[in-house]
Structures are given as C-alpha cells and as structure tokens.
Amino acid sequence: MLAYQLAVRVKHHVVQKPPIWDGELACLSTLGEANQRRYTMITLGCVTLFIFICRFVIFTFRESPKFLLAKGHDAHALDVLYSIAKFNRAPQPKLTMDDFNALDYEDRSKSRALSEDDDTNSTSGLMGNASASNVITHFFHLTFGHLKKLFADKAYAYVFVVLAIA
Numbered sequence: 001m002l003a004y005q006l007a008v009r010v011k012h013h014v015v016q017k018p019p020i021w022d023g024e025l026a027c028l029s030t031l032g033e034a035n036q037r038r039y040t041m042i043t044l045g046c047v048t049l050f051i052f053i054c055r056f057v058i059f060t061f062r063e064s065p066k067f068l069l070a071k072g073h074d075a076h077a078l079d080v081l082y083s084i085a086k087f088n089r090a091p092q093p094k095l096t097m098d099d100f101n102a103l104d105y106e107d108r109s110k111s112r113a114l115s116e117d118d119d120t121n122s123t124s125g126l127m128g129n130a131s132a133s134n135v136i137t138h139f140f141h142l143t144f145g146h147l148k149k150l151f152a153d154k155a156y157a158y159v160f161v162v163l164a165i166a
Contacts, residue, residue: 074100 068077074097081093151157
C-alpha cells in the first residue's frame with residue numbers, strides 16, 4: 001500500500017505530486033506548517049528573553065537572612081530583614097546588631113564552659129573515658145539522629161535497604 005501511495009500517478013498524461021504524509025512515517029509538511037512552527041518558536045523565545053530581562057531589571061530578589069546569618073553576614077541580614085518588612089508594610093523588626101553580639105557572646109561563653117569541662121574530665125582517669133564515650137554517642141546522635149525515622153518501621157527499613165542496594 002505504501003509503494004502505491006508513494007508512486008507517481010500518471011493520469012491522462014499529467015504527472016501528479018505524491019500525497020503529503022500525515023506524519024506517521026515521515027516529517028513531510030507543507031511550507032505553511034513549517035513557518036507556523038518557526039513563528040511559534042520565535043515568539044516563545046522572545047517571551048522567554050523578555051521575562052529573563054525583567055527578572056533582573058524590575059524584580060529585585062534578596063538573599064535569605066537565614067543564609068546570610070549562617071555565612072556570618074549579620075549586618076547584611078539585618079538590612080534584608082528591614083527591607084522585607086518595608087516591602088510587606090509590616091512593622092520594623094526590633095533586632096539590632098547588639099542583639100546579635102549578645103547571642104555571639106552567649107555562644108562563646110557556653111563553648112568555653114564546655115571546653116573547660118572537657119579539660120577537667122580528661123584529667124580524671126576513668127571518668128575521662130566515660131565522658132569520651134558520652135561525647136561519641138552524643139556526636140553519633142547529632143550526626144545520624146535524623147535517620148532514625150527511616151528505621152522506625154519494618155516497611156521503611158525494607159524500602160531504604162532496597163533503594164540503597166539499587
């Protein structure tokens with residue numbers, strides 16, 4: 001049947017064009033359909049380019065205050081908080097750099113107290129070993145404690161193991 005469709009038909013000594021395929025076997029199409037696809041792609045490209053440019057010109061996105069605090073940029077994080085409150089027409093936050101400095105001081109004093117406590121336990125012989133095992137256990141729970149939920153049920157454990165093997 002296909003050979004019949006592709007063959008050039010001669011009828012009354014006039015050569016007719018072979019029929020245009022409908023896309024089942026080939027991508028033959030008329031010139032109008034090709035131009036429609038081309039114009040569609042050009043239009044989509046122009047809209048995408050316009051939105052990309054608007055993202056940098058019209059919309060200004062700021063870094064997350066949580067990220068900035070984690071990186072140690074306290075002053076910049078505070079500025080971002082104030083600008084977010086202004087944009088949302090909310091009351092300005094009452095945080096200041098003094099609050100951040102006070103938190104840093106508390107963290108330093110706690111870590112200093114823990115390090116002094118570790119120094120006294122390490123010099124006490126057997127108690128030092130017990131403290132070391134507590135520290136290791138505590139570290140293990142801090143590091144892998146979030147994985148406890150994976151093994152809370154047999155089904156969860158089975159799925160996890162199967163996925164880990166795969």
